[in-house]
Amino acid sequence: MKPSPSNFLALVLAFAAVSLLPAAASAQGASSAQQQEDADLRAELQRIAEEDPAHAAEAQKALDALDKPESTAEGRQARNRRERGARRIVNGLPSRSHPAVGALVTASGPNAPGAWCTGTLVGCDKFLTAAHCIADNPAPGAYLVFFQELGFFKVKTVTWAKDKYKFPYFDLAMLTLDRPVEGIAPMPVNTSVKPLNNSIATIVGFGRTGGTRLDYGIKREGSVKTSACPPDLAKSQVLCWKFDADVVSSGSAQNTCNADSGGGVFMRDNDGPRVVEKVFGVVSGGTDGNCLKKDLSYNVDVFQYRDWIAAAGEGRLSSAMCGRPLWDDPSREPARQTIRLDGKKPEASFTVEAPPGVTALRVAMNAEDDGKGKNLFQFAAFSKGAGQSENACANTGGGQFAFCAIEKPADGPWTIAVSRKKGQGDVQITTVFVGPDQ
Secondary structure (H helix, E strand, O other), X not given: OOOOOOOOOOOOOOOOOOOOOOOOOXXXXXXHHHHHHHHHHHHHHHHHHHHOHHHHHXXXXXXXXXXXXOOOHHHHXXXXXXXXXXXXXXXXXXXXXXXXXXXXXXXXXXXXXXXEEEEEEEEOOEEEEOHHHOOOOOXXXXXXXXXXXXXXXXXXXXXEOOOOOXXXXXXXXXXXXXXXXXXXXXXXXXXXXXXXXXXXXXXXXXXXXXXXXXXXXXXXXXXXXXXXXXXXXXXXXXXXEEEOOOOOOOOOOOOOOOOOOOOEEEEEEEEOOEEEEEEEEEEEEEOOOOOOOOEEEEEEEHHXXXXXXXXXXXXXXXXXXXXXXXXXOHHHOOEEEEEXXXXXXXXXXXXXXXXXXXXXXXXXXXXXXXXXOOOEEEEEEEEOOOOOOOOOOOOEEEOOEEEEEEEOOOXXXXXXXXXXXXXXXXXXXXXXXXXXXX
């Protein structure tokens, strides 16, 4: 299911650490976000304790620490985002940020998109990913791009340096979408400076969490520290980092693996008077098939390919948002729930409150895809306020990725129900209310 050049071991997040809150968030919003982070962390640690014997003891120790007050040293350490990168949370935490990061999914059927790679919106209709993700089949109709806040976008054209590409050299592809992505801001691409070794970067992707786990499809994030590349890789114009699953250092505790390929490696840089995150790298490959101990990860250094990226962008690369923003204050940010379903818990539900006068409710699902077709999940949306006893979602997609938009939703509570048809795993549900002034 995943692209596999002979020397390619694609990358995915093994750990996630940093969940960014907007600078303008209210105290109440920050508190709520922190509570949700703790809930997510507890759920993930509980799952590791029950299902991962190699790390069960450490997961249980971390759970015990979370039960202690934050005023204690152990309580603070357990809640510290940097410390969350340690071995005890090998499977990472779901991402709440970087809406410009989308999943490149297969379009083998209208109801069965599958996790394949990751990419970044770098212009209103431009999506940057890795060449090895599309090299075996560069037909635009073979893929869809999925954003949690906006659903599916068809691919109109695929641009890549076919004659120059030799993995990992020139491992870049620019996808042009069939319509502009409105409401979320694209990410700027670094064109001004070569990144230095020992730089801190953020990684975001929809891949599996390393080891023998086949849990593609959940959006996760983490942080890494770049290091010098071996001479043979340096010639391919890449940036690298080293990873060891046994380390505790926050700068080495995250990594990427299968289906994170094509995702961005983000660093902070000056943009005029502001400091913003830019795409400094594109995830390419690694040396360890499990993405764990002693893995060397290597990624395209976009600065080295800035002229090609600019040409492929056709003058439309920009970090300026198209259309109106989907939300304009912290209270209107998307809500994201990560729920685990299995034979003991085949279904779950939660409620979101529709503010008066909103023009649409958007619901998206991305769930664990084991790559073998064993998992199948679905969701539905109901509103008692509208007297609707049937599912109001005319959702597109299915399987592990799905999306629906409910126009003019009734004010008041909406119930989102998630169910398992077969298999087991995490399900990530994103809800966002749009309008009335957006």
